[in-house]
Amino acid sequence: MNIILFDRDLRIFDHQPIAEAAKMGEVLPLYIIEPSQWEDAAYSVRHFQFVVESLEDLSHQIEKRGGKLFFSINKMCDVFEKLMEAYESINVFIHRNSRILKKVIEWMGKNQQRLFIYGAEIDQVSARGVKKQVQSYLDEPLIQAPDEIQVPEETPSILFTDMKKIYHFHVKGQRIRFGQQGGESRAIETLESFLEERCANYIVNQHKPLPSSFSSSRLSAYISWGNISVRTILQKTSEKLQLCENDDEKLQLEAFLSKLTSMMRTVCHPPEDKQIEEVSRIKKDWNEEWFQRWIEGMTGVPVIDAAMRSLVKTGWLNYTLREMVTSFIANTLLLDGQKPSAVLAQLYLDYDPALHDFYVQQITGLRTKKVKIANPVKISKQIDPEGGFIRRYISELETIPVEYVHEPWLYPAFYQLGYPPPMIDVVKANKLARQRFDSLTKQNKPSGKNGEGETGQLSFDI
Numbered sequence: 407m408n409i410i411l412f413d414r415d416l417r418i419f420d421h422q423p424i425a426e427a428a429k430m431g432e433v434l435p436l437y438i439i440e441p442s443q444w445e446d447a448a449y450s451v452r453h454f455q456f457v458v459e460s461l462e463d464l465s466h467q468i469e470k471r472g473g474k475l476f477f478s479i480n481k482m483c484d485v486f487e488k489l490m491e492a493y494e495s496i497n498v499f500i501h502r503n504s505r506i507l508k509k510v511i512e513w514m515g516k517n518q519q520r521l522f523i524y525g526a527e528i529d530q531v532s533a534r535g536v537k538k539q540v541q542s543y544l545d546e547p548l549i550q551a552p553d554e555i556q557v558p559e560e561t562p563s564i565l566f567t568d569m570k571k572i573y574h575f576h577v578k579g580q581r582i583r584f585g586q587q588g589g590e591s592r593a594i595e596t597l598e599s600f601l602e603e604r605c606a607n608y609i610v611n612q613h614k615p616l617p618s619s620f621s622s623s624r625l626s627a628y629i630s631w632g633n634i635s636v637r638t639i640l641q642k643t644s645e646k647l648q649l650c651e652n653d654d655e656k657l658q659l660e661a662f663l664s665k666l667t668s669m670m671r672t673v674c675h676p677p678e679d680k681q682i683e684e685v686s687r688i689k690k691d692w693n694e695e696w697f698q699r700w701i702e703g704m705t706g707v708p709v710i711d712a713a714m715r716s717l718v719k720t721g722w723l724n725y726t727l728r729e730m731v732t733s734f735i736a737n738t739l740l741l742d743g744q745k746p747s748a749v750l751a752q753l754y755l756d757y758d759p760a761l762h763d764f765y766v767q768q769i770t771g772l773r774t775k776k777v778k779i780a781n782p783v784k785i786s787k788q789i790d791p792e793g794g795f796i797r798r799y800i801s802e803l804e805t806i807p808v809e810y811v812h813e814p815w816l817y818p819a820f821y822q823l824g825y826p827p828p829m830i831d832v833v834k835a836n837k838l839a840r841q842r843f844d845s846l847t848k849q850n851k852p853s854g855k856n857g858e859g860e861t862g863q864l865s866f867d868i
């Protein structure tokens with residue numbers, strides 16, 4: 407039996423495993439809910455909800471072609487054993503980014519069954535090799551979905567098709583209130599609305615908290631869960647670019663394309679033990695109260711609190727805000743970054759382990775000695791001058807005069823606002839952090855604007 411095993415590739419278009427498996431005749435499209443996967447510290451109910459919405463869409467697409475999507479809530483090995491009992495032999499078709507790929511490779515090897523893995527293999531190649539592989543993947547034509555999907559009439563009882571059974575599967579964390587909904591159809595709509603209209607102010611709005619939520623593509627969650635392939639986005643954008651006669655619009659689309667391809671080239675290797683150890687030496691003792699105040703958006707630093715409250719509600723932040731909240735907890739407050747990183751991962755609907763870990767490591771000094779230490783007050787004045795974002799998410803500051811919105815503690819009637827005073831003096835804390843980070847580098851270079859990291863989008867200083 408030809409098993410198509412889905413994970414972070416919840417779509418039917420430009421999906422090589424489906425296309426290849428369907429050529430062989432009968433197939434069994436399968437999504438396994440492996441309990442241990444959802445117990446991982448980085449995943450939460452908001453991811454699961456997005457996956458369920460994506461599966462509803464995928465199931466509908468498969469049914470339109472005469473097939474069915476099957477589910478199982480079990481360990482992968484148990485499911486595969488039952489499949490072997492039922493069919494004697496199995497071929498598995500899977501994308502390389504599957505979270506259970508390692509386990510599948512191991513099991514298939516041990517049981518001498520045939521495994522077909524698709525997608526660029528970039529983990530073991532040089533930076534130049536990555537570029538070449540990514541390019542050749544992007545240049546290939548899009549893969550059409552099969553017209554017909556034939557599934558077996560008899561399936562082992564460990565599988566089911568009734569989606570209601572997965573709605574009650576328990577996953578930790580907070581449900582999202584105003585987040586994006588999953589599914590291939592939504593992904594395509596989002597791409598179309600971006601290319602037709604929303605991209606107009608992509609560059610100028612990219613750092614601005616509220617405008618960026620409209621002007622940036624908002625495709626990240628769809629990419630992360632595989633509701634759309636990067637190749638589809640890239641090729642549709644390139645087609646639009648070719649037809650485009652407006653130079654300004656071309657610039658917007660080119661900037662977008664460059665970010666999209668940078669994402670494909672991001673390969674995250676674990677940091678070196680020595681670097682982890684050195685950075686951990688300059689950290690303060692763990693402070694649970696600080697950590698909780700940061701999560702709850704009660705640090706007393708408005709832009710940090712607005713960002714964290716917004717993230718809890720929507721599951722998304724732009725790049726600049728992601729950098730800022732990470733830098734605040736790990737650099738300004740000098741707390742160990744591991745727990746904060748897991749909390750952020752749970753909250754970002756688009757959580758992608760490679761991208762998330764790469765940036766967190768970079769910001770917190772685990773990848774590079776050039777650490778950015780963000781001054782949130784200063785950046786807040788640049789990216790949200792009128793304080794619209796702060797007012798939107800911090801009701802306590804809704805009516806504060808604009809000259810105080812970034813530093814409410816200077817407002818004469820501050821204590822009537824019901825908003826906490828800042829938990830630290832950011833400038834002093836950043837100075838201490840800079841000294842400690844500088845002590846790690848041999849040259850002890852002075853801090854300031856030179857401290858920008860590899861992929862900085864804004865110039866931060868203390």
Ligand SMILES: Cc1cc2nc3c(=O)[nH]c(=O)nc-3n(C[C@H](O)[C@H](O)[C@H](O)COP(=O)(O)OP(=O)(O)OC[C@H]3O[C@@H](n4cnc5c(N)ncnc54)[C@H](O)[C@@H]3O)c2cc1C
Binds near residue numbers: 665667669754765
């Ligand atoms: C600490 C930190 C953690 C991050 N974690 C994630 C994550 O888990 N998942 C994730 O998709 N992005 C992550 N990013 C990158 C970036 O912030 C998001 O991709 C972006 O905000 C998503 O919004 P968008 O789709 O509207 O982006 P757009 O600006 O419209 O970009 C289009 C696509 O390009 C890619 N992209 C955009 N910016 C970057 C970048 N700087 N580096 C690499 N790829 C990029 C994404 O796939 C994105 O969907 C992280 C950034 C930081 C600083």
